[in-house]
Amino acid sequence: MLILSACPFFPLSVVTGATDGIGKAYAEELARRGFAIILISRSQEKLDDVSKAIASKCGVETKTIAADFSAIDIYTKIEEGLTGLEIGVLGKSQTGDRLT
C-alpha cells in the first residue's frame, strides 16, 4: 500500500496478469486511486473487457498489451507498448514464468 501513495509524479502503472485474480484486483485498486493502467495478459478479449470496465468505472486511461510470458518472443512488443512512458508502479501477477 505504501508504494501506491509514494509515486504521485508517475501516475501510470503496469499490471501483468491483469485480467483475473490478484492482478485484476490490483489493477482495479490502482485505477480507483487514479492511476492510468496498462494491462498485460494473454487474451485480448479478456483484456478488452477488463480495460473497458476499469475505464468506465474509474475514469482513468487504460491500454492493453496481449503477451504470453511463457513465450520468448514477446519483449519487443512489450517494449514498443511501454517506450516513452513514465511508469510509477509495476504489479506482476501472471502465472506464466518468464517475467523476472
Ligand SMILES: NC(=O)c1ccc[n+]([C@@H]2O[C@H](COP(=O)([O-])OP(=O)(O)OC[C@H]3O[C@@H](n4cnc5c(N)ncnc54)[C@H](OP(=O)(O)O)[C@@H]3O)[C@@H](O)[C@H]2O)c1
Ligand atoms: N490466488 C492466490 O491465493 C495466490 C497465492 C499466492 C501466490 N499466487 C500466485 O499469484 C499469481 C496470480 O494468481 P491468481 O490466483 O491471481 O491467478 P489467476 O486468477 O489464474 O490469474 C492469472 C492471470 O495471469 C494471466 N496469465 C496466465 N498465464 C499467463 C501467461 N503465460 N502470460 C501472460 N499472462 C498470463 C491470466 O490472463 P490470461 O489467461 O488472459 O493470460 C490472468 O490475468 C500466480 O503466479 C499464483 O501462483 C496466488
